[in-house]
Amino acid sequence: MTPRTNLQNLELREATRKKIMETAMELFAMEGFHTTSVSKIATKAGISKGLMYNYFKSKEELLHHIIFTNFDFILESFDMNRDGVLTQKELIHFIKTTFSLFKKNYNFWKLYYTILTQPAVMNIVTKDFHARYQSFFSILTGYFSANNYEDPETEMRILVSLLDGVAIGYLMEKDTFPFDKVKEKIVRMYSSGIEVRSPK
Numbered sequence: 531m532t533p534r535t536n537l538q539n540l541e542l543r544e545a546t547r548k549k550i551m552e553t554a555m556e557l558f559a560m561e562g563f564h565t566t567s568v569s570k571i572a573t574k575a576g577i578s579k580g581l582m583y584n585y586f587k588s589k590e591e592l593l594h595h596i597i598f599t600n601f602d603f604i605l606e607s608f609d610m611n612r613d614g615v616l617t618q619k620e621l622i623h624f625i626k627t628t629f630s631l632f633k634k635n636y637n638f639w640k641l642y643y644t645i646l647t648q649p650a651v652m653n654i655v656t657k658d659f660h661a662r663y664q665s666f667f668s669i670l671t672g673y674f675s676a677n678n679y680e681d682p683e684t685e686m687r688i689l690v691s692l693l694d695g696v697a698i699g700y701l702m703e704k705d706t707f708p709f710d711k712v713k714e715k716i717v718r719m720y721s722s723g724i725e726v727r728s729p730k
C-alpha cells in the first residue's frame with residue numbers, strides 16, 4: 531500500500547476534526563453539554579476516545595472551538611475589504627449572509643441558544659467573546675454614527691437583538707416562521723437608511 535502524502539494526512543486530520551465538531555455540536559444541542567460524555571462523542575464520530583484527545587484536550591475546549599469557529603465564519607461576511615469602515619452595501623450583505631447561515635447551521639444555533647440559558651456552560655466562552663469580537667461591535671456602531679443615527683450604540687444593539695430574535699424564532703417554529711418575509715423586512719429597514727427617532 532502506498533503511504534499517504536503529507537497533504538492527504540492533513541486532509542484526513544481536518545475531516546476527522548470536522549466530524550468530531552459536528553457530532554459534538556449535535557449531541558450538545560440535543561442532550562446537553564454536561565450530560566454528553568467524551569466517550570459518547572467519540573463513539574458516534576466513529577473514533578476512539580484516545581484519538582479524540584489528539585484533537586481536543588477537553589470537552590470544554592471542544593465547545594469553545596465550536597462556538598468561535600462558527601462565529602468567525604459568520605463574521606467573514608462583515609466588512610469584506612477589512613478596512614474598518616462599514617458601507618451600507620456591506621451591512622446588507624452581512625444581514626443576508628447571516629440569515630442564510632441561520633438555516634445552514636441549524637444545529638449550531640440550537641446549541642448556542644441552549645447554552646445561553648446555562649450560565650455554567652456559557653462561562654466557558656463568555657470571557658473571550660467580547661474581547662474577540664469587540665472590533666465587530668465597534669465597526670457596526672461606527673456605521674450608525676457615520677450615518678447620523680440618533681444613538682449609534684443603541685442602534686447596534688437593536689440590530690444584533692433583531693438577528694438574535696430571528697434565530698430564536700426560527701428555532702422555535704422552524705416550519706412556520708416567516709423567515710424570508712422577516713429577512714426582507716430587515717433588509718428594507720437598513721437599505722432605506724431611515725431611522726425611527728425617539729420623540730423629543
